[in-house]
Amino acid sequence: MTHRLGLATAALLSLLISMLISPAPAHAAVGLRVSGTRILEANGNAFVMRGVSHAHTWYTGQTGSFADIKALRANTVRVVLSGGRWPANGASDVANVVSLCRQNRLICVLENHDTTGYGEQSGAYTLDQAVDYWSSVKSALTGTEDFIVVNIGNEPIGNNNASSWTAATTSAIGRMRALGFQHLLMVDAPNWGQDWQFTMRDNAQAVAAADPQRNTVFSIHMYGVFDTAAEINAYLNAFQSAGLPLVVGEFGHNHSDGDPDEDTIMAQAQSRGLGYIGWSWSGNGGGVEYLDMVTDFNAAGLTSWGQRIFNGTNGIAATSREATFFGGGGGGGGCTAAGSVQSQWGGGYVVQATVTNTGTAPVTGWTVTFTLPSGHTIAGSWNATLTSSGQTVTARNAGYNGNLGAGGSTGFGFQVTRPGGTATVSSYTCAAS
Missing domain, CATH: 2.60.40.290 (Immunoglobulin-like)
Known part of the structure; x- marks a missing residue:
């Protein structure tokens, strides 16, 4: 009798201990969220990004760009921010950006540009420093999960030590969640965003699983590395086969490292239901001025690239659908x-x-x-x-x-x-x- 009671007690204790040490279920995502390969709004409607980047940190006075981008039928704008590597955008400025996003009925992807080319470009910040920035502006983002996506760091690692991307990105996601961010998070690839060593492609599953809210979307930047249909399709196929969400977070019609195949990028994004965000509205320098979509922030002055992405085949005007959150x-x-x-x-x-x-x-x-x-x-x-x-x-x-x-x-x-x-x-x- 005593022996049997001891066994029963031990079994009960074992059950209680296993319940206590079982991992807690992931928190349910609020607002924009991923489901398999898709991005969904809070009401379950699929949302496909059709947008452009706007270099806000260098042109904070060009607030009319939000309305101009919307008028050309974009449903998304990716907003360049900085924590100090370039002119800093503090909480009050970010709150104003958030207000502009809402007023103009745009899903806004807010990105920290400080991390660009870390390990290869002098002055670049780490992803850990990018999280510090997001923590400093968190007050401006509370309650915005329905229409704000946080792109933790732009092109966070150059071509040196790209393998460090996995641990750095996993850590950054974990810190963002620990800080209380419930937003859909976007993470860029290493190799200046182009992932030609396939570090993001091959480790995306582990990074996605490390997010307690399972609410991370991956972003590939397509420039000269993606100059053929075969390369574009192979990369998109890999994420589709893995059942992981992907967006083309940047691309252009030309670049100093080669000639991207923008026709295939846009056609495949449309046929697969993937989002794309072109670079960029206006204000480019350093020899890539040809990537301006409009001249001198004038919406009436579309360049050839602007005509292509807004009004061309599989372009924004023909394929963009406004988020139901706004309408x-x-x-x-x-x-x-x-x-x-x-x-x-x-x-x-x-x-x-x-x-x-x-x-x-x-x-x-x-x-x-x-x-x-x-x-x-x-x-x-x-x-x-x-x-x-x-x-x-x-x-x-x-x-x-x-x-x-x-x-x-x-x-x-x-x-x-x-x-x-x-x-x-x-x-x-x-x-x-």
Whole structure:
């Protein structure tokens, strides 16, 4: 009897210990996320990037470029940022970029350019230093997972010691998650982004598995290394066969290292449902000015490269689809939001907002965004979850009021503290899922 009881106790202890030491399940991704080879929005709709890069860090005054890029039908813009290797973009500047992305209904891939060519180019930062930068601007990115992708570091290793990419990238992803970033993460290949030694291709599976949220997309830059259809297809096939998500994070029509086959790049991206982001809007120097898509940031002055990527076969105008997060598209769902001030006093006010499904199909969730006047802060809310990024506030439905039939409505409210005066929130944007 004693012996049997001892065995039973030992078995019970063994079971309890195994439960305690079992790895915790991965956290569910929020906002944009990967599923197999695809990128999905929070509502499950597939999203395919069709966009261009914009060299914001060197041209911070060219904020009109966001609207110009959108007007040419892009659904994505990749924004160049720096933590100090070039003119630094602090949290307030990043918050403004985030606001421009939202206003212009663009998915924004924010990339730290400091890491470009590490190990080969003097002054380049490590991926670890890139994570330090993202930590410093994290306040500007809170609650933006639906439309912001964090590209941890541009072309993080040159042609020297490319094999170090795997450990450096895995560590960077781990640190980003430990810091609380829940965004879709994008990681660039070594070899100046072109992966001609296939370090990223051959280690992508292990890097993807190391992300606790399983929410990392890989980015290949296609220039002179990818000058034939055979090379392009072989690389894309490898990721497709592995079931891993890939985007062409940069490419051009010409380059100092060779002549990329942009026709195949764009055709294959379209046929496979892969995103592409061309380099770059305007402002190139150093002998690669031919990569400007417009002259002197003038949207009316498209270059031959600009005509090709925006208006050519398999180009942005013909293949781009706006994220449903901004338009409430997909299945006939759409919504509007309106707010009314219920009471106010010198130091604050209370708003009641109404969300209405204006589409022809039911929606299962809604997101309302609005901008607080300068100096105003959220003091409390009800019937919605509110997050703030600078003065931009995002309100998401609660678990009990997201389902709205066609024509249906619901409400939420919030209280605002202000330094004085009579200003209140004046406009609202709604997106349905």
